Amino acid sequence: MKAETSSKLVVLNLPSDRDLNGEGLKTVLVAIADGINKLGEEVTEVKTELKSWNGWLRLVAGTIIVTIGVAFIGIVIPLGFALWRQSF
Structure with missing residues (x-):
């Protein structure tokens, strides 16, 4: 997971469904919380970008x-x- 911040907008590049190995939502939520904690500043908006469209499809x-x-x-x-x- 990679976290970047620019003018209080956080972009988290989360793993695709295939990379989660059955852990699903728990892994995604832990990744989001971990990314926000590492930033150490107030976050006003969180935007997630999935690596693939498999989940939506x-x-x-x-x-x-x-x-x-x-x-x-x-x-x-x-x-x-x-x-x-x-x-x-």
């Missing part, structure tokens, strides 16, 4: 998959059941 893909799953459970299955019941 996974989040978007997961959201789309969950949305499709909820739509399937909430719409397709009850509709299919209602049509099946009407066939008798």
Whole structure:
């Protein structure tokens, strides 16, 4: 992790998801706290830059998959059941 400061703006270069080895959020929070403590001055804004977009892509893909799953459970299955019941 590398920390730089310029006019009270802190940029922390955090490791990508692959570099975290399953530690996830705990490692990121420790890295942020460690970077802020090393600066030794008041921080008014923290800007984080991830080395890769893997985390964001996974989040978007997961959201789309969950949305499709909820739509399937909430719409397709009850509709299919209602049509099946009407066939008798």
